[in-house]
Amino acid sequence: MPVQNKKVSDAVIKRLPRYFRYLADLKENNILRISSKTLSEKMGLTASQIRQDFSCFGGFGQQGYGYNVETLYNEIKKILGVDKGFNTVIIGAGNLGQAIAKHAKFAERGFLLKGIFEVDEKIIGQKIKNIKIQHISKLDEFVKNTRVDIAILTVPREVAAKTAEKVTGLRIKGIWNFSAAEFDMPDDVAVENVHLSDSIMVLGYRIKNK
Amino acid sequence: MPVQNKKVSDAVIKRLPRYFRYLADLKENNILRISSKTLSEKMGLTASQIRQDFSCFGGFGQQGYGYNVETLYNEIKKILGVDKGFNTVIIGAGNLGQAIAKHAKFAERGFLLKGIFEVDEKIIGQKIKNIKIQHISKLDEFVKNTRVDIAILTVPREVAAKTAEKVTGLRIKGIWNFSAAEFDMPDDVAVENVHLSDSIMVLGYRIKNK
């Protein structure tokens, strides 16, 4: 059984979704097996790194054969928790919050949107994907009835920290943060920042220095 | 003059926007100077790393004093190219494309939206921030009249690679890619991927393994 004994490094974890995408693609193209060498050429990695990465979780290959695409896909799916799925709520139904709510891809990947919360009365009551946008004050009651794994934070910077605190108080264990704020959270809360401004600035730098 | 002789590593570049954010914050709070030690505590880095990072660009501090916030802010701004600014176009005016178009923050950071392009006739002709959404076929002519540095790609995965090629053919030097596709580009084109699905999957992993 692929038991993960020593802590897996961040670098490896960040590559997992990329492996997952490539394997989904191979699967779609009815490719049954793949060697670390072939995969490395497709992905622009070294074969060595691929084997090292997978071996963190026990290794799923077979000498002389390579990896069975279906098996590997399923294993990574399990490692990422996508097989079990996660329930999410969006907090902040502005432009970005609404765009994310409407994004079909997340559901496909096992991230199910269960609720949308806002403070702006003009937006509250509207429906997105058959989910009625509620006032943020209703969140407490909501989490009592529905398991919520992830809060997607698309609120303005000024209220982000406060909202993050509120959310962790409700025992939500993960925050997907789109606000420009950063916050320290208790150790049992996972935060993943999507700083779009940072990302485009890195692009700017690269253009300038090409 | 802070001349950058040897290639600056990716790790450093990715930290620059974060420094920039923290410095903007310090500036806003009328803090005039800061030492690497104090900044390191705020940001959760080591003072050593901060000094190493800045020294890649020549070093902006002074012994016994630390760094002048305003100066450092301006230097990083220059390094990132934010002072000169970048012109952008959005290609794909779906939910995400529209949300990005409406996002005020990018303009503040020197990324000016100049055009929006689509294929869906139902959307074409609408206006966002006083910019009329045009058919993608108008892009060629558009770039003849307006300098475009960055194409923001919010098109479906299936057409992403083709669109990226089109864009580079028009001499646009940077692609901010939100589609799940990946593409190899000529060396003089910079691509920055924002794989939202990857990001939320990493979060899922972390929640599961806390």
Add this chain to the structure above:
DNA sequence: TAGATTGTTAATCGATTAACAATC
């Protein structure tokens, strides 16, 4: 001046790559 703090060189740590025995 004395204390503080830089920029840089050296040491350490961790991640990537290479090599290879094991084996399908």
Add this chain to the structure above:
DNA sequence: TAGATTGTTAATCGATTAACAATC
């Protein structure tokens, strides 16, 4: 079987951290 390819151990590379002379 012989060839292919794994998982893993060892070597290398690069990034982070520590130390410290220089100096404001």
